[in-house]
Amino acid sequence: MSHASQTADSREQAKPDAVTKANRPGSHWFATLRLHLANTFRLMIKEMRSIRSDPIVLMLVAFSFTVAVDAATGASTEATNLSVAVVDEDHSDLSRRIADGLTPPTFKSAVEITAAEADSAMNSQRFLFVIEIPPKFQEDVLVGRQPSVQINVDATAIAQAFNGMTYIQNVVMNYVTEFITGREGLSGEPVKMVTRVKFNPNLKSAWFTSVMQIINNLTMLTVILTGSALIREREQGTVEHLLVMPVVPAEIMFSKILANGAVTVVAAGLSLALVVQWWLGVPIAGSIFLFLAGSCIYVFTVAALGILLATIAATMGQFGLLSIPVLLVMMLLSGAMTPMESMPVWLQYLMKVITPTPHFVIFAQNVLYRGADLSIVWPQLLATAAIGSVYFGFALHRFRRVIFSS
Template identity: 75%
Template sequence: MSLASKTADAREQGAPHAVAEAKRPGNRWGRLRLHLTNIYRLLIKELRSIRSDPIMLLLVGYAFTVAIYASATGASTEATNLAIAIVDEDHSDLSRRIADGLTPPTFKPAVQIASTEIDPAMNAQRFLFVIEIPPKFQSDTLAGRQPSIQIDIDATAVAHAFNGMTEVQTVILKYVTEFMTKREGLPGPPLKMVTRVKFNPNLKSSWFTSVMQIISNLTMITVILTGAALIREREQGTVEHLLVMPVVPSEIMLSKILANGLVIVLATALSLWLVVEWWLQVPVAGSRLLFLAGACVYVFAVAALGIALGTIASTMAQFGLLCIPVLLVMMLLSGSTTPLESMPVWLKDIMMVISPTPHFVIFAQDILFRGADFAIVWPEILATAAIGSVYFGFALYRFRRVIFSG
């Protein structure tokens, strides 16, 4: 007799009355009730397994608290406290105004240096920017000769270099324009630019980084928890107990997804409320319940992916190595770190088809930042559910083949 036949007989012997009742022709409600009962009991087992693993609980707690705060406050790309020096070979009123305009918190107080100190100072990383104001700069400006100012930039940290360069150019143009306007007795510049910033009026990177970090950690922890739960049972041999119980593969998979998903969605809700809104003071524009409802759909999708990876790997070490490239690609190409519009069109189209993460990032940004409602975000929920169903089907196929047919 084959292993599959022995397993089926053992399941029926384990719960003869329930199985016989459920198999009675036309008793659909009985079969549904049996499936729900099995899922519920397996769910309780999974929750107890999670509770008995303090290291995993500590990882979840850290990922949704300290990691969120540290990422939002420590990984800022805003132009602040930039070290800057000036080589002033003009020593005019205009050059002094430019130097005085480089003020905190964007810049540290400007340091006057000689032209011979530029290369040694930048090689020693003393300054990110050095402004070189040539001789006769003010007189050439008044004469309309359009003199040049050279800005030397240390572009090792390219984000700070680009943002700081924009700030330096803005300061120089502002004070040159003001100087020329007052000197010539003009009423002012012919054009006034008015900028209105929506959704993040202070342009604080922590508002964006904190929410996107929740999504990244949610993805990572969901895949790790669900896949590790399956690998742990295979390594400990407890999966053999499931083979002799009156349960089917879909019930085992759903119980693992529901148990781990319940823990992760609860941690996400607490992180959004306590860390993002209360600790970091980031305002949330849209419905939190709608966001959590979408998070449930997304957790289903990535949890199915985690189980699929758990069926491919045979040990915890293999599973960890397999998760690294998968998670890196999903998070780096999701739109949470760089805009989707900056990606090649073909790569963007592929990610929108094979990964639920870009859809959930768009969904989260629309709700939490822009205050969108269900009528706007339902296509992203539908796409996430569709991709998750494909993942679930593949994971179920692998689960039956590897676990129940092994």
């Protein structure tokens, strides 16, 4: 037999082996997965380069996670440096003690005015509170007549008015109780109240607003960046280039979600470490890495929402107008600004079903404030992932129908 015939026979014998290797269970699936991952990675690099070449986007991200977080702490609702006046018609030892008890930093030094000046002083916004102590106040207290102290409040500043009124009531009650027990020789109050504040001992609003501002900015930027990336390609006509490439819609969506989500998650992590912890001095009780891991799940969810909104809008202007009410509802009714317990019960359940933000706010507060671990916060992560899968599925359906079928 010639050498050529032997070579041909060996090739024929090798063919079944090659076919067998190609048809092995899982080999085709693994090759397809590698191809999808490679395409997604290349598309993600394209998105990252697009973000890098846009200085406005970079400035927006930097501003949102630095200056905006720091500025949010300035909008404090705490009762601080409140202007107060006292109309002392008793001029007794007890009335002077009450006036002297209104001390900084909660109040400015109390100013004594006459009863005729009270209305004009409040109308001109000189004072937020005017306390009127009636004549024979100390005498009535000693004989048990229960006299009234009038507190006039300028309620146009509602948060400071409510907190300051509570502080004034406590000051008056404490000094009256101390005065009575001292005169009657009592050992003290019958019940001693001991208050221990956990997770925020000094009741500083900056500890709350700074972290919640990061969550709000994470939500807003992820939706805007992801949705605008798709709208920009549609307006510039570069989406047609993707249509002729050997890629599938899921790869395009994943690339945009991963690229824009990575930018916002990294920015949020740096803001938490540098702005919140270092600059503002807010202590973080839990694991930052657990928070960032949960942020990745949340970012995936809201990024899918951004693509969904981009498939509904045709231009950048329409996308902006559509995003505003969606983002406002998500942030205002998430528990990040006001407690969810203050909302109607049906609205609480509705928000927890249709949006992931309430679950992520609970997750972030448990991890960063209370030091919770994964065994405690996994229900919130699971709920966020479930809502994200629904968002992604619906967005993928819209993406195929609107982009690939156009």
